[in-house]
Every structure is written in structure tokens, then in C-alpha cells.
Amino acid sequence: MTALPSYLAATADAYGALAHRYADLARRGLDHFPLDRAVLAAFAELARAEGAGPVAELGCGPGYTTAHLRDLGLDVFGLDLSPVMIDLAREAHPDLRFEVGSMDALDLADGTLGGIVSWYSVIHAPPQDIPRYFAEFRRVLAPGGPLLCAFFESEGGPVAAFDHKVTTAYRWPIDDLAGLAREAGFVEVGRMLREPHEDERFRRGHLLMHAR
Known part of the structure; x- marks a missing residue:
């Protein structure tokens, strides 16, 4: 992998420093969130129906x-950007493939993926860089391939930075993020907003789209 921009290197280092603690917290991260599991199941059904190639989780962390x-x-x-996270993912799931890389510059040919999940993985990208991420996602997706993007929603406000436990992250208005995805060549299939649980601070947004 080529040298990372400074903010990506800082993000990788921050997650690497907290990787073991993060992995422990994330281990059962879907157990108590039926709506999150439902939107992942909808994505999986769309990806299986298309059958256009393998699916990538970009920003996979410890791989759960x-x-x-x-x-x-x-x-x-x-x-994932973090080599430490990838080591943990490989240790926990030796039957799966995990690679170190940056999701804004994927070492993949055009149209080779049958689906992409970005599960809270674009949250640290500066807002002006989000169009580049969506453009890269569209490049590597086969036509019709689904994209699921999970993020922190701004609850009616503008794009806003906040003090994420690892490093600075951003909350997005769901309409604004959907608009950027549309400009990159995606068609919205559906969306899900989930109110925060008692130990969460912010509403969660989920956009399910497919590549034109």
C-alpha cells in the first residue's frame, strides 16, 4: 500500500492503538440491534440475487x-487501514480473507465486486472527501451491485464533527449523504434511521443503494 494521506495515517494509528479494546467492545456489537441485523440481511439478499461477484466490507475492523x-x-x-485490526480479524476468523488497504484507493479492477458494506467506516473522512469515496465504491462495483452505508446521522442539523472515542468523526444529514451517493452513480433502494440506545449518543443512519 502506498503512503497514506496524513488524516488516514492518523486514523489507522488511532485504531491500532485501541484495537484490542475496540475488538472486545465490538465482539457482540449486533446482538442487541435487530434493526441493524435487518438492514444487513436486506443487503445480503440483494447481493445474493445479483450474484455479480464477491462482497467487500470496507473498514472491517476486527471482522465481526x-x-x-x-x-x-x-x-x-x-x-481495513489498520494492520493491527487486520491481525485481530485474521486471528478471530481464520476462514475469511482480510487485507490491509484504503477504501478510497482499492486495488481492484473495475466492476469486480458484487456488493460493498461500509459499516461506520466513512465517518472519519473529511466531508469534502466523501465524493471520492463514493466514486471509488462505484468504480469497483458491478452494475446492480448493492452498497450499504452506515453512519452517524445529524438529526436535522448540518454535517458536524464530533469527538468520537477513537478520532474525530462526522455526523451527516441522511439526505445530503444520499445526494452525494446519487451523484456518484448510485440509486437509493431504502433507508433506515435508528434512534440511539441508552448507551449511544447519536441517531444511526443506514442507506441501502445499488450501482447504476
């Missing part, structure tokens, strides 16, 4: 969501 997608019947692999 990647494993969940495998359990939903997908041919899936994970990619």
Missing part, C-alpha cells in the same frame, strides 16, 4: 460484521 455477512450466505472479505 464480515463474519456476520458470511453467515448470511455471502462470499465476503474484509479490508
Whole structure:
């Protein structure tokens, strides 16, 4: 992997420093969130119906969501900036493929993926860089391939930075994020907003789209 921009290197280092603690917290991250599991199941059904290639979880962390997608019947692999996270993912799920890489510059040919899950993985990108991420997602997706993007929603406000436990992150108005995805070549299939649980601060947004 080529040298990362400074903010990406800082993000990788921040997650690497907290990787073991983060992995412990995330281990059962979907257990108490039926709506999150439902939107992942809808994504999996769309990806299986298209059958256009393997699915990638971009920003996979310790790999728990990647494993969940495998359990939903997908041919899936994970990619993350942090080598420490990838080591943990490989240790926890030796039957799955995990790679170190940046999701804004994927080492993949055009149209080779049958689906992408970005599960809270674009949240640290500066707002002006989000169009570049969506453009890269569209490049590597086969036509019709689904994209699921999970993020922190701004609850009626503008794009706003906040003090994420690892490093600075951003909350997005769901309409604004959907508009940027549309400009990059995606068609919205559906959306889900989930109110925060008692130990969460912010509303969660989920956009399910497919590549034109």
C-alpha cells in the first residue's frame, strides 16, 4: 500500500492503538440491534440475487460484521487501514480473507465486486472527501451491485464533527449523504434511521443503494 494521506495515517494509528479494546467492545456489537441485523440481511439478499461477484466490507475492523455477512450466505472479505485490526480479524476468523488497504484507493479492477458494506467506516473522512469515496465504491462495483452505508446521522442539523472515542468523526444529514451517493452513480433502494440506545449518543443512519 502506498503512503497514506496524513488524516488516514492518523486514523489507522488511532485504531491500532485501541484495537484490542475496540475488538472486545465490538465482539457482540449486533446482538442487541435487530434493526441493524435487518438492514444487513436486506443487503445480503440483494447481493445474493445479483450474484455479480464477491462482497467487500470496507473498514472491517476486527471482522465481526464480515463474519456476520458470511453467515448470511455471502462470499465476503474484509479490508481495513489498520494492520493491527487486520491481525485481530485474521486471528478471530481464520476462514475469511482480510487485507490491509484504503477504501478510497482499492486495488481492484473495475466492476469486480458484487456488493460493498461500509459499516461506520466513512465517518472519519473529511466531508469534502466523501465524493471520492463514493466514486471509488462505484468504480469497483458491478452494475446492480448493492452498497450499504452506515453512519452517524445529524438529526436535522448540518454535517458536524464530533469527538468520537477513537478520532474525530462526522455526523451527516441522511439526505445530503444520499445526494452525494446519487451523484456518484448510485440509486437509493431504502433507508433506515435508528434512534440511539441508552448507551449511544447519536441517531444511526443506514442507506441501502445499488450501482447504476
